[in-house]
Amino acid sequence: MTRSPAPRLRGAPTRQAAQRATPQAAQEASGTGPATGLLARLRDQARARLDPVHWDFFEGGADGERAVAENEAAFRRLALLPRVLRGSGPARTTVDLPGAPDTLPVVVAPTAFHKLAHPAGEAATARAAAAAGAVLTTSMASTTAVGEVAAAARAVRPEAAVWFQLYLQPEPAVTRELVRRAEAAGCTALVVTVDSPVFGRRARDDRNRFHDLPPGYAAENMRDLPGGPPGSTRPIAMSPALSWADLAALRAATRLPVLVKGVLHPEDARIAVAEGVAGVVVSNHGGRQLDAAPAALEALPAVADAVAGRVPVLLDGGVRSGADVVTALALGATAVGVGRPVLWGLAADGERGAARVLAELREQTAHVLTLCGSADCAGVTRDQVVRRGGQAPW
Numbered sequence: 001m002t003r004s005p006a007p008r009l010r011g012a013p014t015r016q017a018a019q020r021a022t023p024q025a026a027q028e029a030s031g032t033g034p035a036t037g038l039l040a041r042l043r044d045q046a047r048a049r050l051d052p053v054h055w056d057f058f059e060g061g062a063d064g065e066r067a068v069a070e071n072e073a074a075f076r077r078l079a080l081l082p083r084v085l086r087g088s089g090p091a092r093t094t095v096d097l098p099g100a101p102d103t104l105p106v107v108v109a110p111t112a113f114h115k116l117a118h119p120a121g122e123a124a125t126a127r128a129a130a131a132a133g134a135v136l137t138t139s140m141a142s143t144t145a146v147g148e149v150a151a152a153a154r155a156v157r158p159e160a161a162v163w164f165q166l167y168l169q170p171e172p173a174v175t176r177e178l179v180r181r182a183e184a185a186g187c188t189a190l191v192v193t194v195d196s197p198v199f200g201r202r203a204r205d206d207r208n209r210f211h212d213l214p215p216g217y218a219a220e221n222m223r224d225l226p227g228g229p230p231g232s233t234r235p236i237a238m239s240p241a242l243s244w245a246d247l248a249a250l251r252a253a254t255r256l257p258v259l260v261k262g263v264l265h266p267e268d269a270r271i272a273v274a275e276g277v278a279g280v281v282v283s284n285h286g287g288r289q290l291d292a293a294p295a296a297l298e299a300l301p302a303v304a305d306a307v308a309g310r311v312p313v314l315l316d317g318g319v320r321s322g323a324d325v326v327t328a329l330a331l332g333a334t335a336v337g338v339g340r341p342v343l344w345g346l347a348a349d350g351e352r353g354a355a356r357v358l359a360e361l362r363e364q365t366a367h368v369l370t371l372c373g374s375a376d377c378a379g380v381t382r383d384q385v386v387r388r389g390g391q392a393p394w
Ligand SMILES: Cc1cc2nc3c(=O)[nH]c(=O)nc-3n(C[C@H](O)[C@H](O)[C@H](O)COP(=O)(O)O)c2cc1C
Pocket: 057, 058, 059, 071, 109, 110, 111, 112, 139, 140, 141, 165, 193, 261, 283, 284, 285, 286, 287, 288, 316, 317, 318, 319, 337, 338, 339, 340, 341
């Protein structure tokens, strides 16, 4: 198996390195995304607080950042047709997900390096997610070890669900040890990210020469793994040689349900279900891998059709409001993931900021479901989604 040369971040980032001299950089800095209200305020506060190099790492995407922009734009192209007089009452906003019964349909997507957003890092995010009744997907590239993250969540709510996101490592012993740690931590599912045969090319990080974590921070799950000197961390490897056989080996090695994250092609979704996965996450990795990928939302209906209700389908990428959540539910998702908005909340105000993001999305989702005449998350349907200014697309 080959290793990507890129994913180990190298070289020290500095504030000065984030020179925003080009027109593209000025546009990036202006933050013209579609988040509104509380989320937009937290985003602006996060940008003001963060080292610009770290802001760029969180906010940026691959190459020309077309896929990042498309994720959000795809939601803006659609509208919801409410149904009326259905007597459905206030909407119930919980769903059942693998290892997470009765949970919010908004999952915290795995994102790396939360201590760059706030010194309290992933433990703060875990407490916020637990308080909101949301699943936290904790990243393999977290700056806090999975055991500590899961313990922080359970201290708030003993039944809080934490999923562990995993990049399959070329050395099976390393993958097995990561899985063992996730199981020991009490994680209730594994989320295997399959859209990263190599690391995406991140223009902002290259421009900023952001290739390593600042002193004192490390990818803590990668510490003390087989084959390395005691106490050391090893880089996260990405490999284009991985195949469905490696996924099958993982499934055989764990009792946990396994979801695959980063599926866009309906045929891959069909294969994943046939392979026995517990869920499929439709995602273009927040626009950070293949820049030519479509918006996750645009790939969702075909994937949902291919899966045909056999396992839950999740979507992440560009979800910024309750209306976005409901649009994804109507197009076949069981739940959505949110990445950057949680980081905005965390950077702006630590645990409280992350909790406010999730509470806001929960309230907006309940409100929009009720306005759409739906009694629950499964009650909105594809015919209720129309293209703005044009014909129904489906
Ligand atoms: C800063 C950052 C770090 C990320 N790190 C990971 C990661 O470690 N593993 C992973 O599978 N996905 C990672 N992602 C992708 C997210 O899980 C998710 O697919 C994406 O952020 C969703 O889009 P959104 O940010 O528009 O909500 C990361 C995304 C961001 C923005």
